[in-house]
Amino acid sequence: MAAVLSPAPSLRPAPTGWRAPAPRPALRVVEGGLSPRAMAPVYRRRRLVAVLVLVTVLVVGAQLLQAAGGVAARWSAPAPATIEGPTVVVEADAGDTLWTLARRVRPAGDVRPAVEAMLAERGDAGLEVGDRVRVPLG
CATH class of the missing domain: 1.20.5 (Single alpha-helices involved in coiled-coils or other helix-helix interfaces)
Known part of the structure; x- marks a missing residue:
């Protein structure tokens, strides 16, 4: 069952000088729906x-x-690796880098493998005065 609103005609005449309210719609029942x-x-x-x-x-x-x-x-970042083989522990001084520490242990030759091993062990940790760093010998 459903309901539909439709306007209904006004049955009373409006008094003079007075404004009538809007008419209310009439309610009609429409059959159907569920x-x-x-x-x-x-x-x-x-x-x-x-x-x-x-x-x-x-x-x-x-x-x-x-x-x-x-x-x-x-x-x-990967987990820090440990340096395999013999190492030397070096204390960092002012202005030292991993390269200068590796060069201090290996005065001649290529120090790149030692620096890479130290980087793998330390990660991105900065080097500060007094840090003790393990430097590989071989």
Whole structure:
């Protein structure tokens, strides 16, 4: 059952000098439409679809977060490596770099492997006066 509003004609004449309010629409009953009992299966299907969409969005969102976490883990700095083989512990002085420390232990020859090993062990940690740094001998 449904209701439709339609304007009704005014039955009383308006007094002179007075403005009448707008007429109220008359209510007419129109047959048709579905009862709440007939709509129950439709509402159940709509709720089921809404739940399925919500679950799908949550699962996809969780997978995206997990994938983003995996990407972030690959972008993060690797775990510090340890220097293998014999080493010498050198104390850093003012103005020292890893290169000067490696050159102090190896006065001749290529010091790049020693610097790379120290970088792998220390990471991006800065060098400060008094730091004790392990420098590989070989």
